[in-house]
Amino acid sequence: MSNLDPSPAVTPCRSAAEGGQVAEFFDARAVPLGGIRGIEVERVLPQRRLPTVGAWCFLDRFGPQRADMRVLPHPHTGLQTVTWPLAGEIRHRDSLGSDVLLRPGQLNLMTGGRGIAHSEFSAGDRPLLHALQLWVALPAGQAGIEPGFEQHTELPAFQADGLRATVFMGALGPVVSPATTHTPLVGAEVEVTAGAAAHLPLRPDFEHAVLVVEGELEVSGSTVTPGPLLYLGTGRETLSLRTAHGARAVLLGGLPFPDDLVMWWNFVGRSHEEIAAAREDWESDDPVRFGLVPGHDGARIPAPELPGVRLTPRRR
Template sequence: MSNVEAEPAEVTCTSTPGGVEVLTPRDVPLGGPRAMSVRRTLPQKQRSLIGAWCFCDHYGPDDVTMDVAPHPHTGLQTVSWLFTGEIEHRDSLGVHAFVRPGELNLMTGGSGICHSEQSTASSSVLHGVQLWLALPDAHRDAPRDFQHYVPPTVVADGASMRVFLGSLAGSTSPVRTFTPLLGAEIVLSAGASLTLDVAPSFEHGVLLDTGDVALGETALEPGDLGYVGTGRSTLTLSSAGGARVVLLGGVPFGEEIVMWWNFVGRTHDEIAAFREEWQAETDRFGRVEGYPGARLPAPPLPGGRLRPRGNPA
């Protein structure tokens, strides 16, 4: 997964427990080879993280061809989750895999990794979410890793769920993460009302993909991310006409991070060093074998340091 904005902003993020709020998406045109538009809800000025979830792009259904050349990542894990389509993945760990609907691919960047993404010939329509997890300071230099998991479907109270990270409704994912987390796709039938037991130590976000849904008494529009702070032991989702949502959760991250392009670090100078190493093709990121083309060059750094942005106190 790549952030292929031509002029990505540098963002200093913090995570603190907050109240209930609706994060409305902003349309972000992604130029370059992918040439598609996404609806971004994380990060933004009013909230930068939900647990360790630090990046959330929602896209499609779009009739597009994805061809993202090898590009780097540091200090994060990428979470690929599709509703429609198929994407071919290659990385510098030597993994060659496919991203398919209902199947989780989680890649750990840690100290450095690079990968490519291409939609397959049989896949013209893409629809899904692109998610990143910030690695805590103690583990942000973790070695490269890749995990694949196909979660079972759990049915309860007019809803079906696939839990791809953490535990929910009696289903637990075996996928390893570095902070306590939750990630699940939930499909609600028309007229359904679903009350979920959740960890009070978690903050949660509900992203509405399609249909109509209310988080408690708060109605969400498609593309909205409804945020609920810590201290709640249940979440109630209801839908009049049916809906599909993605539920994200985690303990408040409690660390500042700096995000720019495809890097997560702690300081501007560290990000600048990552960029320099990528441009110099050092061994930090390795190489992708089997991609028929050149690597994706890093965009220029901003002219100056942007002011830090984070969650409200």
């Protein structure tokens, strides 16, 4: 459920939204993940032309499929991981001592900050799993904060005729998630019943995107099915949603992220040196920076080799 690609692409990026309403599709790409038997994910973010949506900088969709997920301990820095299961259960353990079972409708939020390690295993023998793994980039002033972990089993919802939107991060209209955020953003799972036509309130200074995970949904005139991400730009105060047979989707949004970022493997930083130092600390098994995830007898995922080029940011 994290980036376990043994040869991760360099993802230097600067999010600098041009502003204004758009309706642009970005196709997901299939990524087989080493270390997870028989699992392939659809990677939706980052994209070359769309590295971020607000502070959201990474989005994998996994499933629905029956699989035995075994993600051994691995590190994170400079980000928050947001794990949102749609079906199945996931056991999370981390170097802070957290050991929890995550179910659909519940949120695991892990803040990497200066450094944390965790593992994720499916519960049961090849269960039906369907989930989203997202990352939120921490702003420069908080990128090196102390690591943390939160699980929220009860989350608020925005409701309208034929629509329910569970707000797992940030705020949607008057509804605010209890999860800790460090930049203005929104993350919500939206369920629309068959035959419904509904509207969601949006912040016009946010950029937004929609990923459909079940069914077919008309989003402000664009027909969206599972797979691609619909990027909506900024400047919208409402979002109209229609469906003939029912649909489920995830709405992401936030203020356009101002910082230059370099993303490589499971690290988010601002420079080549920062990423290289994080990799060296993980490979040297630094007990202070990343700690130990209990229950794995020291087993862990090694970091890939850095590419033979200097990691530098680029503009969207």
